[in-house]
Amino acid sequence: MKRDNPKGEKRSADSEPAVKAHSAQEAFSSYAAPLVDHAIEYANAVREDPSPEALHKLRVSLRRLRSLWWAFEPLLESGENTRQRALYKYLATAAGKTRDWDILIELLTRDDNGARSGTGEIAPKLQDARGAALTTSRETLSNADVKHLLREALSTASKELNTAHERTPLRKFAEQRVAASERSLKKRMKRARRAKRSNYVAFHNVRKAGKKLRYLLEFFGPILSGGRKRTLKRLKQIQKRFGTLNDVVASEMLLRDNAALLAGAGDPEAALHWLGKERKRRMRSAAGLLRKL
Template sequence: MKQDSEAITEPAREGFAQQAFASYAAPLIGQTIELAEAVHDDASPEALHRLRVSLRRLRSLWWAFAPLLDKGENERQRAVYQFLATAAGKTRDWDILIELLDKQRGAARDLLTRLEQARGETLAVSRETLLNADVKRLLREAFASTSAQLNTAHEPRIALHKFVAKRVGASERSLKKRIKRARRAKRSNYAAFHDVRKAGKKLRYLFEFFGPVLQGGHKRTLKRLKRIQQCFGKLNDTVASEALLRENASMLADAGDLDAALHWLGKQRKRRMRAVTALLH
């Protein structure tokens, strides 16, 4: 099964945006359902990561078509994807922390063992949440509801290429605004840097969805977005891991040298912050 953009960049390149929605959404919905079902058999970090990414792509796709939808409809469906991504993400957060500390020279084995135990307990909750949520039904209902609204709306039809250009343009402006804000922000203001990461990720997904429809080349922009995502992703992993370890410090107090791990993560965070600051400038 394809996991990247090639699986969802084949819809009709002409026609109206309202009609094109289904051709973009249906393959991604099917892919996400398969990934959610696979998590029940595959507990690997990669399986959970692929599911979370697929759910994020769904949120971005619904954001792209938001101007054609009732506000309530768009918010409802995006909230569903956020809820499911959070369920998968809680286990993924432990995976990232373990991967980072496993690279730490002299990391306490007892601490890593306890983190693995916490990861296992969180995975059980994640699986139960996804199972109880009935992901297949939720996603199919979201697709059917949004498709029905687009097909029955009385608003004038808009050409797909014009609609795509407007939405990509809006996303580009949002990213530039957040980059400008982050350039002026203090390094302690992590939220400003996190906003750049989210905006860059959304724009990258839109390019992957709508690349064949857009006029002109966008390979250079996509390449730059991947660099931003990679650099800011490493910072986010470090910040989130440090926060997760601090949140569970009392539970892990007797599990090896917790202070050394926190100190190491703090140094990594500062190094990553310098890297993203340099990239912005």
């Protein structure tokens, strides 16, 4: 399954005006505006395009926005920053409800998994559930007026930063925020190494911290001192290995939570049994990667 790397977004986030800016306050809009444009574009696309890719791109755009607002948190009013990050999470969750069904369906039906997991008879029910989730996602995003909300968030944050009396050198600021994100990832990796194999939350926290750091390196890469190729390689390994684990865990929970929808259609227990075995296998794989890093 595709991980969080939509074509074209990285280049926009690392825009030339941001690289040339002297202060973090001055650079903010150059980082944020392209991300806002992408999110609005993808939100509009979801209205017409029911494909998994459109929803995936929207969710990734909103996650990148949330990470950028986290990066600039020290320079923004705390309450407003928290509200904006909560908004991005809410919108991403709305898009994610449909995306979760896509992942579940793909896991159970690709290759010969359908035969082993007993998916054949429940497949139509899964597609029906996916269709209902898409309708809800579209309604939520439409009612939220994504374009207005994101433009207003960008305007509010940009105004606050542009009128600030203090100026923070962009490179110094970027180095500090990346360092803070790196410390968070190392702390969570340490906890996950010590955690019991059944403690999925510890593994999930590693995935989230790794994703945030990767976004920050994509934002600030051109202005950071020293290369980060080795770090990015490690982050991609974490994202791939822990992402596949998350897919299985989220799919297993989704199937359990919607057991009533599948009643009378095949054998959902067979699918749950297969997902449970796959979760344990991928948990071992994720733990093995942690030991190597």
